[in-house]
Amino acid sequence: MDMKQDALTARETRNDFHATPIIPPVDIVEDQEGITVTADLPGVSNETLAIQVDGDTLTLEGTVNLGETSQLKSVYAEVRSPQYKRSFVLGRDLDSEQVSAHLANGVLSLRIPKREQAKPRRIEVKAA
Amino acid sequence: MYPSLTRFPGDLFAEFEGLQRQIENAFGLRQWPSSIRAASRGAFPAINMGVTEQAIEIYAFAPGLDPAKIDVQVDKGLLTLSGERPVEAAKDEKASVYADERFNGAFRRVVSLPEDADASRVEATYRNGVLKISIPKREASRPKRIEVRS
Numbered sequence: 001m002d003m004k005q006d007a008l009t010a011r012e013t014r015n016d017f018h019a020t021p022i023i024p025p026v027d028i029v030e031d032q033e034g035i036t037v038t039a040d041l042p043g044v045s046n047e048t049l050a051i052q053v054d055g056d057t058l059t060l061e062g063t064v065n066l067g068e069t070s071q072l073k074s075v076y077a078e079v080r081s082p083q084y085k086r087s088f089v090l091g092r093d094l095d096s097e098q099v100s101a102h103l104a105n106g107v108l109s110l111r112i113p114k115r116e117q118a119k120p121r122r123i124e125v126k127a128a
Numbered sequence: 129m130y131p132s133l134t135r136f137p138g139d140l141f142a143e144f145e146g147l148q149r150q151i152e153n154a155f156g157l158r159q160w161p162s163s164i165r166a167a168s169r170g171a172f173p174a175i176n177m178g179v180t181e182q183a184i185e186i187y188a189f190a191p192g193l194d195p196a197k198i199d200v201q202v203d204k205g206l207l208t209l210s211g212e213r214p215v216e217a218a219k220d221e222k223a224s225v226y227a228d229e230r231f232n233g234a235f236r237r238v239v240s241l242p243e244d245a246d247a248s249r250v251e252a253t254y255r256n257g258v259l260k261i262s263i264p265k266r267e268a269s270r271p272k273r274i275e276v277r278s
Binding site (some may be wrong): 028043 | 169171173174176177178179180181185191192193215216220222223224225226227228229231232254255256257258260263
């Protein structure tokens with residue numbers, strides 16, 4: 001990892017055994033067409049964001065890049081890790097190949113559409 | 129073991145994950161002397177503060193805001209950040225919500241500044257959801273190199 005990026009959390013990495021990635025807060029909403037995941041990833045840019053689908057596991061990973069100078073000494077920190085990571089298991093009804101993502105102002109929006117056959121259908125009841 | 133994307137709020141795994149987060153936060157906090165204005169866990173926005181020889185830099189992790197609507201004020205050595213993160217538009221009636229963890233609503237955080245902060249020249253920039261506030265130190269308190277004459 002770039003030492004500059006780590007300046008704010010340098011004290012933590014010295015004192016702690018390991019810096020656990022932050023679990024970002026998310027909103028998850030399902031509608032008839034698919035699922036929307038919104039995640040707060042402040043400090044993450046398009047370049048430092050990685051979204052991976054492995055099998056039916058979706059993983060979000062991001063690195064905070066504040067562009068601070070290396071001479072910055074941390075005096076107080078509530079955000080103690082420069083990493084975000086969170087994983088989800090997608091159901092079989094979701095189309096993991098069609099995931100679209102949009103990152104703006106540190107908020108990631110993911111749209112995972114349902115597979116065609118999984119969308120709700122109305123079943124006609126025929127008169128006997 | 130991962131949380132499933134389509135689980136219901138209040139289930140055992142969700143609660144376990146919440147507990148895990150609390151434990152992590154509690155242990156992380158132990159090593160830091162806490163400020164009297166330190167907010168409890170989960171406050172929005174989270175704040176980191178650092179110093180260089182020239183300035184005090186405050187980073188507020190406040191994603192999804194309109195920079196024009198963030199209110200930054202310095203008064204008597206206190207820096208106040210306030211604003212509002214809009215509640216998302218009313219959702220479709222047929223939509224089901226599986227997680228609602230992100231902060232919604234009005235926020236306000238206060239940070240006490242070191243005495244050598246020069247409050248007359250504060251700069252604030254918003255990038256990738258992080259608000260950076262840079263406050264230069266007073267000229268008199270910066271480290272100086274003194275020439276020794278022979």
